[in-house]
Amino acid sequence: MAATLKDVALAAGVSIKTVSNVINDYQHIRADTKQRVMEAIDELGYSPNLSARSLRSGRTGVIGLAVPELSLSYFAELADAVITAAERRGLKVLIEQTGGGDRARELEILRSPRLQMTDGLLFSPLGMSNEDAHYLDVNFPLVLLGERIFGGPTDHVTMSNVESARAATAHLISKGRRRIAVVGGHRGEVIGSAGLRLRGYQQALEEAGIPFDPALVGHTTFWHRANGATSMRELLESGVEFDAMFGMNDTLALGAMRVLQEAGRRIPDDVAVIGFDDLDEGRYSLPTLSTIDPGRVEIADTAVRVLQERISRRDGDTPPREFEARYQVIERESSALPG
Amino acid sequence: MAATLKDVALAAGVSIKTVSNVINDYQHIRADTKQRVMEAIDELGYSPNLSARSLRSGRTGVIGLAVPELSLSYFAELADAVITAAERRGLKVLIEQTGGGDRARELEILRSPRLQMTDGLLFSPLGMSNEDAHYLDVNFPLVLLGERIFGGPTDHVTMSNVESARAATAHLISKGRRRIAVVGGHRGEVIGSAGLRLRGYQQALEEAGIPFDPALVGHTTFWHRANGATSMRELLESGVEFDAMFGMNDTLALGAMRVLQEAGRRIPDDVAVIGFDDLDEGRYSLPTLSTIDPGRVEIADTAVRVLQERISRRDGDTPPREFEARYQVIERESSALPG
DNA sequence: CGGCAATCCTACAACGTTGTAGACTCGCGG
């Protein structure tokens, strides 16, 4: 079986505590004993039992990341960034999938005892709404991601949804467009990605003195490619005129672009398009997709940092903080027109 | 902080072992004591400390999954399937990223302190090659995924690379195509996804009596969208003629399609295209992408099942087994021609 | 009614680690 401190201690002729001290870089150890211990460790191929260590210390060195589905590119890229950020800080990441917006499963995650293998949780809900905020008041370190809940009882790392959506819309306006369709609206939503981004869209219109036309907003339940396609088909059938489109995320935009092209609309000539998320995919679509980089890497870094602070300080009393990542408009072919 | 067995035992007026027995569904417990214990558990909000449990039992209930990067859609979808399969079996998944084909990092994962808190590892290398097979001979349960190493010392779950690539090529041939370009070749590779799929391609040509023309094979180091684009650009510049293209994966195929369209080639009319992987993305590209479904879900299910068997049986002696998932040709618009 | 098995429960000892308290050496100043 695997060697333990005891075995190493025996081999090196010291107490187990001394071995433990060597491993934990305790200051006052004679150079020669230290070396003897190191040799014994190498020889036996010892490595510490992390279950025992975390039983003793109360820490596992693992954080949980709960996202809807890794098949959704945005969450896959987020998970990538989180794992990378965590690794830099010596943490491992255990990933849970809550399903695409399944509120019940999301609540279950918050209750589940299984999370005990982790020191804290990065939680990105999709089905919960602001009324569920009190469920976030749990007794373990929790950092909230995403735009479903604001003003909750925990730290929160989010995008600048309103501002960046306004910038995206303003970008289309700066290209001379005035009839800007939207794909991905959620009826009646005020916060949540859809609500916030629609607000940004409206703000940009207002600033440009363009009246808001509800007929230009396509609604979808989910934000998959298929929904973007369907929504665009509906817009086209409705006969409403438009010379630009803002996709609430890249996946929607790509699905919608596909339908536009089938319908014979040229992009960007007939319809200028911008998405949201800066997925790798948009870099190689035809045409390449203009988009908003929502600062995914910054979000992941901040979230992991803040969670780690909460874990190590154990300060349940510091009031919850809110962080907004910096965004960036990325112009590609789908909106490249003489400004 | 959190309640322990001791607290519950005190509250219920029984010994801690009895509480433990209730939790573990031990047979011989009087109904009324059981109920008293349950009530105490509910009241105190007790949930078992998993570190202690796994120190005692030697199991953590967590498996590791090491993949190159989650940003690569294939691995994101694989991770999704693995997490889903693991959950069905009561296991959690800790994900480790090795970087896109970084052999040194892959080897390090195998050496790393028992991969921290996991009972076993699903390992999908990209940089290691068959000569590294002996590194897989580790003292923890390990199941190998992917096509980099065959005949190694561990269980191995893989795609039917040769057969399915042959089927993909045969599909193009059945559409009347005879000059079939390939994107994604690795020079000199015999096994590995590129080597195997190229072999399948050649077999299909041979069966159809079409001579193999090396000029039709585009080489790339990586399999990202950009590589597909670059490779296709090179093929076009080389002036070689072709009426079909087999992308060694969907990402390559999509990148290459993009370049073909820019160059004015119609798909599928001028060039019929098929990819490999059945990524969600290909369902919404323009045109939609024909592809091979390599049986990703089956691979994940099998891998998790086999790993769990190795973990629970602890039978280091059963000889390593090899599993091949069933594939399927999926015809979409990019190769839809009168057969 | 004695005895024996089945049932129900408990005390104790691990699992491998680290914090605490303290023992034993030095070297040095008083």
Place this chain on the structure above:
DNA sequence: CCGCGAGTCTACAACGTTGTAGGATTGCCG
């Protein structure tokens, strides 16, 4: 020469759980 602090090491007791062995209590059979 003693005392003292710094340096080096050790013994012991936890962390929360479960396996083992065995002590009570019951039911049932002869």
